[in-house]
Amino acid sequence: MATEMKTLCLLGCGNLGAAILDSLLNAPQEEPLFARFIACVRSPQSEEKLATRFAQHLDRLTILRGDNANAVQESDVIILGVDPADIQRVLTQAGMREALENKLLISIAAGWTRQKLEETVYGTYTTDANQLGRAWVIRTLPNIAAQVSQSLTAVEVSEPTPPEHYLQITMAIFERIGRAVQIDPKLMNATTAVGGSTPAFFAVICDAMIDAAVAVGVPRDLAHTMIFQSMQGTATMLQSGIHPALLKDQGTSPEGCTIGGLMVMEEAGVRGHVGRALREAVTLARLMETETHVNDTRH
Numbered sequence: 630m631a632t633e634m635k636t637l638c639l640l641g642c643g644n645l646g647a648a649i650l651d652s653l654l655n656a657p658q659e660e661p662l663f664a665r666f667i668a669c670v671r672s673p674q675s676e677e678k679l680a681t682r683f684a685q686h687l688d689r690l691t692i693l694r695g696d697n698a699n700a701v702q703e704s705d706v707i708i709l710g711v712d713p714a715d716i717q718r719v720l721t722q723a724g725m726r727e728a729l730e731n732k733l734l735i736s737i738a739a740g741w742t743r744q745k746l747e748e749t750v751y752g753t754y755t756t757d758a759n760q761l762g763r764a765w766v767i768r769t770l771p772n773i774a775a776q777v778s779q780s781l782t783a784v785e786v787s788e789p790t791p792p793e794h795y796l797q798i799t800m801a802i803f804e805r806i807g808r809a810v811q812i813d814p815k816l817m818n819a820t821t822a823v824g825g826s827t828p829a830f831f832a833v834i835c836d837a838m839i840d841a842a843v844a845v846g847v848p849r850d851l852a853h854t855m856i857f858q859s860m861q862g863t864a865t866m867l868q869s870g871i872h873p874a875l876l877k878d879q880g881t882s883p884e885g886c887t888i889g890g891l892m893v894m895e896e897a898g899v900r901g902h903v904g905r906a907l908r909e910a911v912t913l914a915r916l917m918e919t920e921t922h923v924n925d926t927r928h
Contacts, residue, residue, distance in 0.1 A: 638704035641711030642668040648775040652805040698724035709736045729764035740917035765791040780807030783820040822910030
């Protein structure tokens with residue numbers, strides 16, 4: 630993809646930021662999105678960790694500590710990847726507002742709306758009437774599978790709509806770590822759970838199946854291989870277009886072992902409990918955007 634964006638800055642480079650950086654630095658030479666990268670970190674430990682991990686790329690990667698505004702000033706695109714609790718401090722640092730002028734700011738932070746980010750920097754959210762000279766903010770939600778380039782990233786498209794080339798570069802970045810989809814702002818809270826929480830839910834289900842396999846005599850390492858491959862195969866079949874109900878029906882036969890196991894799941898209300906878990910995660914995602922704490926008792 631051809632682009633005039635030369636330098637990418639990652640404000641905060643934890644697990645997710647490092648995964649994005651890895652995918653871009655190790656992209657085929659004929660398809661570079663950026664010529665230069667700047668990673669901003671808080672601690673000497675993080676600085677050393679990144680320097681070790683990306684030692685072969687230090688000709689293109691600069692790692693900075695305590696110099697956020699200058700890093701943003703030197704960049705064309707900025708990915709905001711600091712801990713959500715630190716966003717207020719980072720975005721209100723001296724010189725940050727001026728450094729962000731007319732640039733693309735991509736947020737990967739959960740719980741921070743585009744409007745809240747804009748209000749933090751400018752005091753008001755962006756409209757068609759006041760957008761001149763401001764950063765274009767695009768809110769995104771990748772998930773933990775970015776670490777193996779299998780993320781599902783939701784890219785919010787809201788008004789005023791960012792320039793098309795900014796949307797293109799945003800989609801291109803996240804398509805390097807998996808699949809990216811554009812969604813309406815009203816779906817972002819649900820997507821926080823549907824795209825972000827479900828890997829943990831799947832992990833719990835896998836863990837339970839592995840333990841059960843061990844209980845019936847399968848060695849644990851072999852159980853791992855069997856369950857993970859089965860899950861990967863199932864996902865591949867579902868992504869090919871087969872409906873989940875049809876896949877389930879194809880795997881069952883009268884008086885067979887699969888239908889016997891499925892009946893136990895139905896009797897235990899697994900469908901309802903899994904659905905309730907996802908709805909609970911969405912509820913908490915919505916609460917993250919209020920002034921109350923997500924662990925407060927709800928009435």
